[in-house]
Amino acid sequence: MDAIAIISIFVLAVFVGFEVVSKVSSTLHTPLMSGANAIHGVILVGAIIVADHSETNLELGLSLAAIILATINMVGGFVVTDRMLEMFKPKKSVDKAGE
Amino acid sequence: MNSTLYSLIGLGAGVAFILALKGLSHPKTARRGNLIGAFGATVATLSVFLYVTPSHGEEVGHSLPLHNFWWIIGAILVGLVIGVPAARKVEMTQMPQLVALFNGVGGGAAALVAIVEYLNLGAEATTAEVIFTVFTVVVGCVSFSGSIITFMKLQELMTTRPVVFPGGRFVIAGTLVAVLGVSVWVVTALGTTPLLVLAVLSLLFGVLFVLPVGGADVPIVISLLNAFTGLTVAASGYVLSSTLLIIAGTLVGASGTILTRLMAEAMGRSLFGTLFGAFTAKPQAVSDSTEERPVRSGSADDVAILLNYARRVVIVPGFGLAVAQAQHTVRELADLMISKGIDVAYGIHPVAGRMPGHMNVLLAEANVPYDQLAEMDEVNPTFGQTDVAIVIGANDVVNPAAQTTPGCPIYGMPILEVNNAANIIFLKRSMRPGFAGIENELLYDPKTMLLFGDAKASLTKVVSALKAL
Numbered sequence: 211m212d213a214i215a216i217i218s219i220f221v222l223a224v225f226v227g228f229e230v231v232s233k234v235s236s237t238l239h240t241p242l243m244s245g246a247n248a249i250h251g252v253i254l255v256g257a258i259i260v261a262d263h264s265e266t267n268l269e270l271g272l273s274l275a276a277i278i279l280a281t282i283n284m285v286g287g288f289v290v291t292d293r294m295l296e297m298f299k300p301k302k303s304v305d306k307a308g309e
Numbered sequence: 310m311n312s313t314l315y316s317l318i319g320l321g322a323g324v325a326f327i328l329a330l331k332g333l334s335h336p337k338t339a340r341r342g343n344l345i346g347a348f349g350a351t352v353a354t355l356s357v358f359l360y361v362t363p364s365h366g367e368e369v370g371h372s373l374p375l376h377n378f379w380w381i382i383g384a385i386l387v388g389l390v391i392g393v394p395a396a397r398k399v400e401m402t403q404m405p406q407l408v409a410l411f412n413g414v415g416g417g418a419a420a421l422v423a424i425v426e427y428l429n430l431g432a433e434a435t436t437a438e439v440i441f442t443v444f445t446v447v448v449g450c451v452s453f454s455g456s457i458i459t460f461m462k463l464q465e466l467m468t469t470r471p472v473v474f475p476g477g478r479f480v481i482a483g484t485l486v487a488v489l490g491v492s493v494w495v496v497t498a499l500g501t502t503p504l505l506v507l508a509v510l511s512l513l514f515g516v517l518f519v520l521p522v523g524g525a526d527v528p529i530v531i532s533l534l535n536a537f538t539g540l541t542v543a544a545s546g547y548v549l550s551s552t553l554l555i556i557a558g559t560l561v562g563a564s565g566t567i568l569t570r571l572m573a574e575a576m577g578r579s580l581f582g583t584l585f586g587a588f589t590a591k592p593q594a595v596s597d598s599t600e601e602r603p604v605r606s607g608s609a610d611d612v613a614i615l616l617n618y619a620r621r622v623v624i625v626p627g628f629g630l631a632v633a634q635a636q637h638t639v640r641e642l643a644d645l646m647i648s649k650g651i652d653v654a655y656g657i658h659p660v661a662g663r664m665p666g667h668m669n670v671l672l673a674e675a676n677v678p679y680d681q682l683a684e685m686d687e688v689n690p691t692f693g694q695t696d697v698a699i700v701i702g703a704n705d706v707v708n709p710a711a712q713t714t715p716g717c718p719i720y721g722m723p724i725l726e727v728n729n730a731a732n733i734i735f736l737k738r739s740m741r742p743g744f745a746g747i748e749n750e751l752l753y754d755p756k757t758m759l760l761f762g763d764a765k766a767s768l769t770k771v772v773s774a775l776k777a778l
Contacts, residue, residue, distance in 0.1 A: 227559060228563050236575045236659040238339060239532075243565070243568055248346060249329065249539075250558060252353055256419070261384075264425060266428070272428075277385060278391070279418035282411065284354075285393055288350070289396035295340040
C-alpha cells in the first residue's frame with residue numbers, strides 16, 4: 211500500500227472517530243468505552259495473519275498467545291458490553307407497558 | 310477468495326465499526342450498535358481464513374488452508390473459553406475492572422503481533438515498518454501493564470490511592486528517556502535483543518505511569534489506555550498492510566481520545582493534570598487518623614420517621630449500593646415513598662460507582678423509571694428544597710472537601726451538594742473513607758444521621774419500618 215493511501219485512510223478515520231462520539235451523555239460513557247475496547251480486539255485478524263506467517267516455534271508460540279489474548283479482548287468485550295446494555299432493555303418494555 | 314473481495318470485506322467491517330460507535334452514542338440504538346460491531350468483527354475474522362495474506366516480498370500468498378490452521382483454531386477456542394465466561398459471569402460491581410483487563414490483553418496482543426512480524430521480517434523490514442513496530446511494542450506494552458495496574462486498583466488488590474514515592478518523577482522521566490533511547494537503538498541497529506529490552510522497559514513505564522493515579526482518575530486512565538491500544542492496532546495494520554486494522558484502530562484511537570476528554574470534563578478534571586500527575590503529584594495529606602469524633606447514628610426506625618414526614622427526598626447511590634446489590638431494595642423504598650405522596654428523585658453523579666454511568670446501569674437493572682434519575686446539574690439546585698438526602702454507599706461524590714479544601718485529591722471535582730438538604734442520611738458499612746481516601750466532614754455534620762450496616766440489609770429494615778408507620 212502506498213503511503214498517501216494509508217495517510218488518507220488514517221486522517222479520515224480520525225475525523226470519523228471524533229465526529230461519531232462528540233456528543234454522548236455520561237450514562238453511555240462506560241458502554242461506549244467497552245464497545246470501542248471490543249472493536250480493537252479485531253487485532254485478532256492480525257494475530258491470525260502472523261500465525262500463518264510464523265516459521266519458528268518461537269514465532270508460532272508468541273502468535274498463538276496473541277490470538278488467545280485478542281480473542282479474549284474481542285469476544286469478551288462485545289459480550290460484556292451487551293450485558294451492560296441489556297440492563298436498559300427491560301426498563302423500556304416496562305415503560306411501554308405502563309403507557 | 311481473491312484479494313479484492315477480501316479488501317472489500319475488510320472495508321465492510323470498517324463501516325460496521327463506524328455504525329457501531331455511532332449506535333453506542335445514543336441510548337436507543339446502543340445495543341444494536343454493539344451487535345453491529347460484533348457482526349463486523351466476526352465477518353472480518355472469518356474472512357482471514359479464506360484469504361492468505363502474502364508474506365513480505367511475495368506477490369501472492371500460499372494456497373489455503375492457513376499454515377498452523379489447527380493451532381490457530383485451538384488458540385481461538387482457548388480465548389473463547391476464558392473470555393466468554395469471564396464476561397458473562399462478572400458481577401456488575403466488577404465490570405469496570407474487567408473492561409480494563411480486556412483492554413490490557415488487547416494491547417498485549419498488538420505488541421506480540423508486532424514482535425512476531427518483526428522476528429519474521431528480520432533484515433527485510435523497511436525503516437517505516439520498524440518505526441511502526443517500535444510504536445506498537447512500546448504503546449501496546451504500556452497499555453498492557455498499565456491496564457493490569459488499574460485492574461488491581463479497582464479490584465482492591467492494591468491501594469486505590471495514588472502511589473507516590475520520593476524521586477518518583479525522576480524515575481518515571483528516566484524510564485521514558487530509556488524507552489525513547491532504546492527505540493532509536495532498535496530502529497538503527499535492528500535485532501531481537503534491543504526489541505525485547507524495549508518491551509521490558511515499556512512494561513515498566515506502564516506500571517510507573519499508572520501508579521500515581523488514584524481515586525476518580527482511574528476510569529479516565531482506562532479510557533486513555535483504550536485509545537492507546539486502538540492506535541497500536543492501527544500501527545500494526547500498517548506493518549501487516551491491513552486496511553481493516555488501520556481503520557478499526559484509528560477509529561478507536563480517535564473516539565477513545567474524545568471520550569477520555571469528555572469523561573475528564575464530566576469530572577471536572579484536567580486531562581493534562583491526570584496524565585502528568587506523576588510529575589506534579591506530591592505525597593498527599595491524606596487523613597489516616599482514626600480520630601474519635603462524635604457522629605449521630607440512628608436506627609432504621611429513626612430513618613423511616615424522617616422519611617415519612619418528608620415532602621421531597623433525593624436518593625444518592627454510590628459504589629456501596631452496587632456492592633450490596635441493593636438496587637431492587639432501593640427501588641422498593643422509592644416506590645413506597647411515592648405511594649405516600651413523597652416526591653422522590655435519584656441524584657446521579659457522573660462518576661458515582663467506579664465508572665461513568667455505573668449507577669444508571671445498576672438502577673436500570675431494577676427497572677427504576679428513567680424520569681426519576683436526575684443528573685448532577687439538574688438535581689443540585691433542588692437540594693435547597695429537599696427535606697432528606699439519602700446517601701447510599703457514596704462518599705467522595707458528596708464530599709464538600711472537593712469545593713472547600715484546595716490540595717485534597719478530589720479538589721475541583723463537581724459534587725452532589727447534599728450538604729444543602731435539610732437532613733442527610735448516610736447508609737455506610739463503616740467510617741472508612743471513600744475510594745479517594747479522604748475524610749468526609751459531612752459525616753460529622755449535626756444534620757447528618759448515619760445508619761451503619763450493609764446497604765441492602767439497612768434498606769430492607771427501613772422499608773419494613775416505613776410500611777409499619
